[in-house]
Amino acid sequence: MYGELGNKLVQHAKRTQSLAHLPPYQTELVRTVAREVRDLDRDVAHLLAPFEGVFNPSQEPAVACALLVDHLCIRRNKRCLLAYHRVRTEKLEELSWKGVDVLEQPVLPATGGGVGAEDGGPSGVQSSQAGNESSLSPEEGEYFRQYCDMLATYKGQWTDIDLTGSLEPPKDLFIDVRVLRDAGEIQTEYGVINLTKNSQLYVRHGDVERLIAQGFLERLS
Amino acid sequence: MSYYDIDSILTDAQKLPCTFELDVPGLGILEGNPGENIKAGTRIDLPLWLGEMLSIGARLGTSRLVTLDIPSALSERVMNALKADPRTVDLRSLAPNYYRLSERVLELFEEEEMVDILSNTFKKRAAEIADHAHNPKGALGDGVEFLRGLDETERQLFRVAHDSAKGTRIWAGEAKKR
Numbered sequence: 205m206y207g208e209l210g211n212k213l214v215q216h217a218k219r220t221q222s223l224a225h226l227p228p229y230q231t232e233l234v235r236t237v238a239r240e241v242r243d244l245d246r247d248v249a250h251l252l253a254p255f256e257g258v259f260n261p262s263q264e265p266a267v268a269c270a271l272l273v274d275h276l277c278i279r280r281n282k283r284c285l286l287a288y289h290r291v292r293t294e295k296l297e298e299l300s301w302k303g304v305d306v307l308e309q310p311v312l313p314a315t316g317g318g319v320g321a322e323d324g325g326p327s328g329v330q331s332s333q334a335g336n337e338s339s340l341s342p343e344e345g346e347y348f349r350q351y352c353d354m355l356a357t358y359k360g361q362w363t364d365i366d367l368t369g370s371l372e373p374p375k376d377l378f379i380d381v382r383v384l385r386d387a388g389e390i391q392t393e394y395g396v397i398n399l400t401k402n403s404q405l406y407v408r409h410g411d412v413e414r415l416i417a418q419g420f421l422e423r424l425s
Numbered sequence: 426m427s428y429y430d431i432d433s434i435l436t437d438a439q440k441l442p443c444t445f446e447l448d449v450p451g452l453g454i455l456e457g458n459p460g461e462n463i464k465a466g467t468r469i470d471l472p473l474w475l476g477e478m479l480s481i482g483a484r485l486g487t488s489r490l491v492t493l494d495i496p497s498a499l500s501e502r503v504m505n506a507l508k509a510d511p512r513t514v515d516l517r518s519l520a521p522n523y524y525r526l527s528e529r530v531l532e533l534f535e536e537e538e539m540v541d542i543l544s545n546t547f548k549k550r551a552a553e554i555a556d557h558a559h560n561p562k563g564a565l566g567d568g569v570e571f572l573r574g575l576d577e578t579e580r581q582l583f584r585v586a587h588d589s590a591k592g593t594r595i596w597a598g599e600a601k602k603r
Binding site for chain 2: 206207211214215217218221251265266267269270272273276277280283284286287290291
């Protein structure tokens with residue numbers, strides 16, 4: 205039945221909406237839906253071929269009905285594809301405002317397995333992407349990079365306000381942090397700090413806020 | 426009801442019983458036998474996005490392509506159950522987007538009584554949902570059965586009611602953040 209794969213894609217999108225991270229891109233599914241659209245288009249051309257440009261729907265109601273069904277299936281698939289990608293791009297924009305670097309984060313193996321086990325259907329698709337390093341398609345990666353650049357340019361207009369900073373007023377000026385990944389040396393007002401993995405530091409909150417958001421540091425309470 | 430709305434796309438995917446009014450060559454794929462023809466009088470469950478347009482397109486032309494029927498989720502039996510007690514019916518098992526589906530179906534059919542029954546159902550269930558959202562009884566309370574049967578709209582309602590109650594408590598300083 206036509207349109208069923210598109211439906212599966214939309215169900216993925218629905219799940220994506222309630223997740224905090226971005227699940228892997230359904231390359232295989234998207235490709236199959238696109239292929240279905242091409243098949244339908246060929247079908248339409250095939251149906252119309254004997255009429256040689258002169259087609260009167262009221263004379264051939266049966267053919268008109270078949271054409272209508274094909275056309276509706278194409279439109280439906282288009283809507284599913286667009287909606288799926290839109291949900292994902294919105295998620296990317298949201299992550300970009302939060303300061304999460306999607307491109308840097310490795311895909312958690314547990315997530316892919318969990319999603320596959322939940323509905324059982326596209327488990328083959330999931331496993332074929334296990335080798336993939338990023339959960340984004342190449343186009344999405346490019347989109348994310350450019351969106352981040354745009355956001356940085358926009359924020360650059362106001363140097364004294366951090367638009368993506370936390371809205372919570374800090375309780376303490378200094379906090380304890382643990383370094384999760386090597387981040388090298390950073391320059392602060394009080395001098396240089398060297399962030400080596402697993403070290404624990406007592407630093408000014410404002411200096412490391414970005415690094416916490418990016419996942420380099422973990423805040424200890 | 427926007428073009429990109431995921432829930433409305435999922436609503437459109439729900440099935441509606443349709444009867445074909447004429448022979449169509451090569452449409453057997455809808456029935457599950459590709460390459461075959463469809464005969465007049467065949468009954469198939471078609472998704473809303475297909476059935477609706479086929480029946481509307483027919484109204485403009487000379488003959489009808491398909492006639493629609495009320496889906497089983499809105500059948501006489503379910504309506505009677507809803508009339509008796511709206512709170513005992515598992516809407517989710519009937520259709521995950523029950524109210525959205527009814528809305529779409531009622532655009533196609535003239536059913537005054539069904540409108541009354543459904544709005545009454547929503548009102549009664551909304552009160553119950555608010556009650557559960559404000560007084561959570563945990564995963565083993567007596568309301569579990571009811572909460573499992575909520576449709577997508579009601580789930581959102583539950584979430585909003587729950588979060589707002591929590592938000593109020595935090596604002597009043599009775600509860601701690603997170």
